[in-house]
Amino acid sequence: MEPRRAAAAAAPAVLLCLLLAYVLGPGAGPLGMGVPLPEITVERVDFEGSEIRATVRNTGPIPVEIAHADVNDRIQPAAVEPDRHLERFEAATVRIPFEWNEAEPYVVGITVGDGTRFEVAVAAAAPATPPSWGLAGSFAAIGALVGVVPVAIGMLWLPLVRSAGAGWRHAMLAFTAGLLLFLAIDSGAEALDIAGSLAGAFDGPMLVATSAVLAFLALHYSASRLAGAAAAGISISVGIGLHNFGEGLAIGAAIGIGSLAFGSSLAAGFALHNVTEGLAIAAAVARRRPAIPALAALVLIAGGPAILGTWTGGFAYWPAASAVFLGAGAGAILQVVISVAGWIRSEGGSLGRPGVAGGAAAGMLVMYVTSLLV
Amino acid sequence: MASRRLLMAAAMLASAAAAALLSAPSDAQTERRTFVTHSGAVIETHGDVLDPMYTPSTVEFDPDEFLRNFEYGRVSEEDGRTVRDYTIVARDDLVQEVSPGVFFNVWTFNGTVPGPTLRATEGDLLRILFINNGSKTHTIHFHGVHPAEMDGVFEPVGPGGRFTYEFEAGPAGVHPYHCHVMPLEEHIVRGLYGMLIVDPPGGRAPADEMVMVLNGLDTDFDGENNLYAANTVPFYYQHHPIRIEAGKTVRVYVANMVEFDPVNNFHLHGNLYRYYPTGTDAVPAFYTDMVTMSQTERGIMEFEYEHPGRYLFHAHKVEFSEKGWSGIFLVERQGAPDGA
Missing domain, CATH: 2.60.40.10 (Immunoglobulins)
Known part of the structure; x- marks a missing residue:
């Protein structure tokens, strides 16, 4: 039986190789229709x-x-x-x-x-900023300011979330879900925007979709195998981290080619926007009582990529990579939204409850309003 | 066993081939090249230089050869009159390097753009056998005086066809010729044009004579020229200066065959020229360093340089000069060593 099964598996593969050899090899004249144009x-x-x-x-x-x-x-x-x-x-x-x-x-x-x-x-020529340690330091500071610090501040709501009753907790989880949904759509839209500027050969929109689906599957697979107090927080932090990497990329690239003056109002906008991300992580881990170092690790996972993003964007910006990261962020965050919805349901909450529905709506609304500041 | 040995041999061959492929390109990268910019800066690079302006290069068409070449035809005499027989073959399948690295499908009379410069004396009988070896219909339409049926407009010559244009050369002057098949703009701009010079009886005064057909090429078919030149190859006479002698009269037969752009012009540095529009009058109309020409406007320029050295000539519509229509006259004293 075994050799027969092996042959059955190999035969189509061999035929496919022969077909490719014919199509790609010399003599496949009739297939050479149309005029390939340089691009x-x-x-x-x-x-x-x-x-x-x-x-x-x-x-x-x-x-x-x-x-x-x-x-x-x-x-x-x-x-x-x-x-x-x-x-x-x-x-x-x-x-x-x-x-x-x-x-x-x-x-x-x-x-x-x-x-x-x-x-x-x-549109306007601007001198490129040559890479230097000083610039790398400035980028790190900006990344920390828009990523790590606001997330950490948001996490400080943890005691409040912990002491809340089930109804309030569900409302806060729903708020988190609404907020994350906003980030997922935002990342996806941004990714498609960049994908639109890519050359046709990259198949931009499908590059984004593939990145999103792969990230979703990867996060889903690893989340279902992770255990321990911080497990829930890790998947949510990874999703938010990917999103913040994309934000860092955009900021770094804009400064790198000199088209953005990173002013205080922009920093304030990003800070307000991202504080809510800390709250989202707090809501996710509230019931499991993780230790302080674990919480700090979650902050770094969620906020740290903003620093990596500013470096990458500022020193080695490549639009195709940005589309991949932002697409992956969208997929990862969507996975987290589904997980959060699952927690609420498993604890007896539902979207029919006013607290849950209101929380989700508020999450979306707050993100939209704070996004206007950026 | 045998098949296994064969497999191993094949694998070794394949890896050797792969190693050769991988190592081959690296040798070319080690050499450093330099080039000079507009502002005189010297740039060093380990890559390739893209510089049609200052780097001498050769392409298929030789503007130096074209510059002073005149075709007098196969000369015979009939009833006491000079007869000049020419053969002109049209093609539309040649891909030529029109500027270093740019390969373009030009349409040609006798294989070049511009076509050959025909030359005769007023009153000669011209017999031009036209053979269309192209895949499209073509003709030759001569500017000048001739019977209607010799005008190359209503007698289209299909692929493989022939036609003999027969008329008396005249009036004395400079006359362009070009294909006159629709779409006309395309048939001209792709290269089907040239110059017919008709000398007055007794000829013109001796001079260093040359031909400049001002032309352009729309290599990306967007209705605008990408490249401009005197005699097709952009910047050619800039890195291959035209050598002339101080004190000696230079006579340039010039015609503007640029399409798309309404005007072209010719500016000479460090000198003025006597300009004879269409070359039909014995008295110059202008003494200037700048004439403006519309489509197929042409004329004769005559000048002498007093001082040796390098003198630019170019379109003062400088967009054209920055896309290739510029060159240099290198004026040398008679008997002086090269480059004096």
């Missing part, structure tokens, strides 16, 4: 010293050669590193010596070997 995407433009640097990726179906670079549709001498030949998905940096003026708009164009020109517009 490149200028992923980012940096203004450094007397140079404009464009990061160019081959996002088309065929290899391309970069032929000319231009600024505002005027051909400029340039260098392309590592070289002008780009395989599919390969990226290169085009260095264009150019005396650019701060805060003025520019269009950077790249012409490929068949004469097709691709361009990207920059």
Whole structure:
């Protein structure tokens, strides 16, 4: 029986390999219909010293050669590193010596070997912030300010949550669920927004959807295997952490390319917005009495990624990665919303109760109002 | 056993091939290159240089050869009159490197853009055998005086077809020729044009004569030219300066074949030229360093440089010059060593 089963499993795989060999190999002439067109995407433009640097990726179906670079549709001498030949998905940096003026708009164009020109517009040139330890420190401070500190403050509501009766506790859990639902939708919308700007080759919307579903499954799988006082808190913190990573990315990227002045009003907005995330974790872990170090760990899991996000966004921003992280955040948070709803139900609460319905509504509303501050 | 040994051999071969593939590109990366920018800065890179402006390069079409080449045809005499026979073959399948790294499907008369510069004397009988080896219908429409049926408009020549244009050369001057099949703009801008020079009886005064067809190429088909030049290749005469002699008369036959843009112009540095619009008058109409030309406007420029050195010439519609329509005259004293 065993060899027969093995053969039964292998036969379709072998046939598939033969099919691929035929399609991809030479001689599959009739399949070569249509004209593959070159496509490149200028992923980012940096203004450094007397140079404009464009990061160019081959996002088309065929290899391309970069032929000319231009600024505002005027051909400029340039260098392309590592070289002008780009395989599919390969990226290169085009260095264009150019005396650019701060805060003025520019269009950077790249012409490929068949004469097709691709361009990207920059609304206002701003000097890139060169990586330094000082800048890394500033990014860490900003990340802590918008991530770790507000979450920690929110956690201080834990005693209040703990002393509340079942009805109030359910209301607070529902508040948490509403708040998380907002974050899930927010992350998803943000991810799709970035996905829309990606080249077609990345299949942006499905990249987001796949990231979300994988994160959901991963979190669901690990949550069902975790035990102990902090288990409930860990999954909720991971979800919130992914969301805060995305927020950090956005802040870091904006500062990194000089398009954002990180002012005090923005910091205040993020702080208010994220304090509620601490409350959400408190509500989730209230009944299990975790120790102080465990609570601190939850704060770091939820808030710390904001710091990692500002570093990543500021020093190595890549839109496709941001779409993946934000999509994963949406999926992870959605999993937590379902878990929280499960806890409420298992303790006899239901959405039919005014406290639960009101709590969920309030959570969504508070998040919307505080999001306006950002 | 044998099959197993075969498998192992195949595996070893495959890994050797993979190693070769992986290691091959790294050698090219170690060399450092430099290039000079507009502002004179020297940039060093370990990558490739994209610089059609300052880096000498060769493409299929040779603007140096085209510059001073005149086709006088196969000359014979009939009834005491000079007859010039030419053959012009149209194609629309050639992909040529029109600027370093840019490969574009040009449509050609005799394999080049612009087509050959035909030259005759007023009164000569011209017989131009036109062979269409393209996949589309083409014609040759000559500017100048000729019978209606020789106008290349109502006598379309299909793929594989032939037609002989026969007319008397005249009037003396500079006349463009081009395909006149619809869509006309496309048939012109893809490269089906050239110049016919008709000398007055007795010829013009001796001079260093050259041809400049001002043209542009829309390589991405958006109805705007991506590249401009005198004689097709952008920036070519900038890194291959045209050598001329101080004190000697230079005569440039110039025609504007740029499409899409309403005007083109020709500005000469450090000098003024005598300009003969259409080349039909013996007296220059202007003494200037700047003429503006609309589509197919053409003329003759004559000038002499007093001082040796490098002089720019370019479109003073500087968008065109920044996309390739600029060049340099290198003026040398007679007998002086190269580059003086």
